[in-house]
Amino acid sequence: MPVSSLERLDALMASPATRSKRMLVIANPYATTMSDPLKDLVHHALRRRYEVEAVDTQRRGHATDLSRDAAAAGYDVVVAFGGDGTVNEVANGLVGSQTPLSVLPGGATNVYCRMLGIPNDVVDATEHLLDLADDLRPRAVDVASVNGRTFTFSAGVGLDASVVRLVDEHPRLKARLGPWYFAQAGISTFLRHYLVRPPRLAVRTADGRTLAGVSAFVQNAAPYTYFRRRPVHLADDAGLDSGEVTGVVLTRAGPLDIPTVIFRALSDRARIARHSKMETFQGRDLRVVSTDERPLPVQVDGDYIGDHSEAVFSVAPGALRVVA
Known part of the structure; x- marks a missing residue:
């Protein structure tokens, strides 16, 4: 026994x-x-x-x-x-x-x-x-923040935040089904809000780059999350002591794009950052803004924190001490 x-x-x-x-x-x-x-x-x-x-x-x-x-x-x-x-x-x-x-x-x-x-x-x-x-x-690690809210490992603007918002509305299903409920919520959210006329956003970095897309994923560390025991890697080079956030922009969310994005996210070898519908960014400060006047859902560390027309990100190097 x-x-x-x-x-x-x-x-x-x-x-x-x-x-x-x-x-x-x-x-x-x-x-x-x-x-x-x-x-x-x-x-x-x-x-x-x-x-x-x-x-x-x-x-x-x-x-x-x-x-x-x-x-x-x-x-x-x-x-x-x-x-x-x-x-x-x-x-x-x-x-x-x-x-x-x-x-x-x-x-x-x-x-x-x-x-x-x-x-x-x-x-x-x-x-x-x-x-x-x-x-x-204790060792010192970086934390990042968006609109003044600190996060430890990841934040999202757009699609994944919409999924988190839906999952948070049904805590019993989240507890009972775990990652499978996230998967079902992801499919439902994509079909309802991203298949036709998805929200539009732009990531603006401190060095003057502007990346247009429908969703932005920001990492303070890797991996972005886990699906059961499997780590989900989005941005390359994310680290707890890098002094920067790293991320990817999903430039388009067509019905033929999402399956290959999911495959790369769960693959041991294929990197999502190299997908043709992904663009990468990194920096100490950046902004994600709505470009079609629709507020964008934002999540930090898997918690939905509301809809915002602008999400301002910054990094605080070594600002949190951890014991592990």
């Missing part, structure tokens, strides 16, 4: 208790893989090596307020326990401070957690944090 996560956490708690570092664990109680028994056992296991305070989020933006207060109070590390939306909120509260972020995976995809090299299994990730207790060694 396979050993359950709860039994494995019980085993972790058998180790001797030594505490020196102050840790705040901010948990999203509604995250995809979260349960009260699992959460409680994780907290108890971490208390073997840390002075742990654990708080559940109660509203949108709550994790940002909690992490900002923790930084002001001098906590040694703040742990985001949830999905990428929770990580994003915690990062927004810690950016520019000396208090580092770490992650325990609790969502459906956990892109930033995996990107940092933290195990995507909550028990393995808990054990990893216990192993780091005596030597946290």
Whole structure:
């Protein structure tokens, strides 16, 4: 019989208790893989090596307020326990401070957690944090922002943000079907909004380039996301310490274009940035503007943040400290 996560956490708690570092664990109680028994056992296991305070989020933006207060109070590390939306909120509260972020995976995809090299299994990730207790060694990584909202790994203007908006309207289907619901939402969004008269936008870079298209994908790090276990690579050369964002513009979204774009996105060898309907860009500052007077949907780290006529991007090199 396979050993359950709860039994494995019980085993972790058998180790001797030594505490020196102050840790705040901010948990999203509604995250995809979260349960009260699992959460409680994780907290108890971490208390073997840390002075742990654990708080559940109660509203949108709550994790940002909690992490900002923790930084002001001098906590040694703040742990985001949830999905990428929770990580994003915690990062927004810690950016520019000396208090580092770490992650325990609790969502459906956990892109930033995996990107940092933290195990995507909550028990393995808990054990990893216990192993780091005596030597946290935070490192500085870049963050980017759009219209003042910090993001850790990716943002999108147009098609993918429209998909995220639709998925966010049906959280139960998102939790139950995971990436397959994203795929279905993507097909539905394309057929309804992009097959005929798609929105038009332009990416304007600091060096004077203007790239026209129907959707823009911006990366602070790679990959852009995951489809189950497979990384989805869009822009080449994206990195957490590059000092720039990197991205691609989808110049056209015809019915014959999208299947080949999807194939390249999921392929181990074919690079989407080299697709004939993609153009690449990079820089420290850039703007994405609507060119047909229709506001454009925007998402950051997989969360829809509204429709905007203009999306202004910038990079803050080394502005976030992480423990991984």
